[in-house]
Amino acid sequence: DVKVTQSSRYLVKRTGEKVFLECVQDMDHENMFWYRQDPGLGLRLIYFSYDVKMKEKGDIPEGYSVSREKKERFSLILESASTNQTSMYLCASSLQVSGYTFGSGTRLTVV
Amino acid sequence: AQTVTQSQPEMSVQEAETVTLSCTYDTSESDYYLFWYKQPPSRQMILVIRQEAYKQQNATENRFSVNFQKAAKSFSLKISDSQLGDAAMYFCAYRGSEKLVFGKGTKLTVNP
Numbered sequence: 260d261v262k263v264t265q266s267s268r269y270l271v272k273r274t275g276e277k278v279f280l281e282c283v284q285d286m287d288h289e290n291m292f293w294y295r296q297d298p299g300l301g302l303r304l305i306y307f308s309y310d311v312k313m314k315e316k317g318d319i320p321e322g323y324s325v326s327r328e329k330k331e332r333f334s335l336i337l338e339s340a341s342t343n344q345t346s347m348y349l350c351a352s353s354l355q356v357s358g359y360t361f362g363s364g365t366r367l368t369v370v
Numbered sequence: 371a372q373t374v375t376q377s378q379p380e381m382s383v384q385e386a387e388t389v390t391l392s393c394t395y396d397t398s399e400s401d402y403y404l405f406w407y408k409q410p411p412s413r414q415m416i417l418v419i420r421q422e423a424y425k426q427q428n429a430t431e432n433r434f435s436v437n438f439q440k441a442a443k444s445f446s447l448k449i450s451d452s453q454l455g456d457a458a459m460y461f462c463a464y465r466g467s468e469k470l471v472f473g474k475g476t477k478l479t480v481n482p
Contacts, residue, residue, distance in 0.1 A: 292469070299379075301461065301474035317469070349415065351470075358405045358463075359470055361415035 262286070265350050265362035272369050278337040280365050282350030289354065291333035293317075293325065296347040296364070308333055340369045372397045374464050376473035383452045384481050390437075391447045391476050393462030402466035404438065404445045409475075410458040418460070421445065452480050 266281040284291065290309050294302040294317075304317030306325040314325050322344060326334045333352075337344055345368050351359035373396045383389035395404070406418040421429045421438050428436050433450045449456055457480045462473040 299474065302472040304469060307469060347413070351415075353470075358403070358407075358417045358420055358465070359415075360417075361407075364413040366413075 263350055263352050263360050263362040265348075265365050267365050268363065270365060270367045272337075272340050272367065274341060274369055276337075276340050276369075278340045278367070278369075280335040280337075280348055280350075280367070282333045282335070282352075282362055283331050284333075284352040284360070285331065286352070286360075287330065288352035288360075289330075290352060291327065292351045292353075292359065293323075293333065293335045294349045294351065295319070296349055302349065305335065340367075342369050345369045372399070372464050372466060372468075372471045374462055374471050374473040376460075376462055376476050378476045379474075380477045380479070382479040382481060383449070385452055385454060387452055388448060388450045389452055389478065391449075391460050391462075391478070393445045393447070393473055395443050395445065395462075395464045395471075397443070397464065397466060399466040402464060404436075405463040405465070405470070406434070406436070406445075406447045407461045407463060407472075408456075408458045409461065410455075415461070419447065449478075454480050454482060456480050 263284045292307040293305045308327045324336045348365045350362040353359045375394045402423045404421045408416045419431045437446045459475045461475045464471045
């Protein structure tokens, strides 16, 4: 089975800090995604990547950036964390035409 | 752009009974995939069932089955013999030529 690992289950950061959320998948999937999940809003796509060093903006990219230096790793970066970025963050990977495999999520609190 | 609508924010079912979760979608594409994901309190999103649009036969996975009505753009999930472990958020999702699009989810409660 494909495994998608998110490095932290819970994080608490201060406003203005630079925050890195890491995601690693072990099945050579081309595609990787970052979502945030908020009650009543469902999953919203932040950024995605179809290949190494490639990135595309999703629906809500403002305040975020990403890095994909290796195929298996896709990092989400909050350049200057704000309280409205308190949320659940989900990473996923997929092959071209398959469903997504998700990590177990990182609950980020910005204080 | 494609949209996915889940009209039931919450549903409940008695253990051992059957429940149906609704999902409709909007697309102009003819070739696409539809999915139901389950997210229990552990937060892990788990793929429950998948349907290819070109297949007329409804997908089935054990107690989970779908009613796929392509013309009506409807994709409902039926859970038979509901179990306490079925309690979770359920998300309907669409994937065409681009990325996966999710509905806002339905919270399913299973009463003992």
